[in-house]
Amino acid sequence: KNYYLQARYYNSENGAFLALDPHPGDDDEPLSQNGYTYGNNNPVMHVDPNGRIAKYIAQILLFLAKPLIRKYGGKALNKARKYMVKKARKYLKKWGSKYRIESNGGVLLKIIEKGKGRVFSIDFHRLPGIAYIKKYGKKTKKQYSKGIWHYHFKSDTHYIIAELIPKNVFIKTSSKYKVVW
Structure with missing residues (x-):
């Protein structure tokens, strides 16, 4: 039965599943690349309602943080950071011995699985050699000197959030730098 x-x-x-997962998987996680499995073939420990769960987590977190940051600047980033960490800790309380939450510098929120490393993070920092100023719709040689919002899973791949890229910025994409949504 289907x-x-x-x-x-x-x-x-x-x-x-009868159709491929819309998320192609992560380079450093072979199980995630099988488009017909669910939750990395471990449905007891992983939940993935539509193959794009991290997208929605990032959207929700940024939705909550963006208005504060735009209105109040750096002070709001600190308030947003405290708020996000508090909410994430509350949500992950039942798994407290397995996960740790961090937030510092350009990292708004970082979820770390103890003994294994980063599971997810939302960052805001410069991307040297990746972000360039655009003039008349074309990339220039001048690098963009401010931070760019992006998120990570376990790998070092930067998932750069398209709607938060300034209009005058060109992003040089690669396997480590992907523009999403």
Whole structure:
């Protein structure tokens, strides 16, 4: 029997989806690259309602932080940081012994699995050699000197949030720097 689960159909007999996951997976995590599995083939420990869960987590966190940062600048970043850490700690309380929350410098929020490293983070810092000033719609040689909002999963890949890239900035994409949404 097939079940419709938000974005695709799931066959419970063979334990696989009938359509590919919309997220292509991460370079450093081979299990995430199988487009027909669910939650890295571990549905007991992982939840992924539509293959794009981190996108929604990042959107929600940035939705809460953006107005404060735009209105109050650096002071708001500190307030947003405290607020995000408080909410994340509350949400992850039941897994407290497994995860640690950090926030410092250009990192708004970082979730770390103890003994394994970063699981997810939202960062704001310069991207030298990646972000350039655009003039008349074309990239110039002048590098953009301010921070760019982006997020990470376990890997070093920077997922740069398109709607937060200033209009006069060109992003040089690669396997380590991807513009999303």
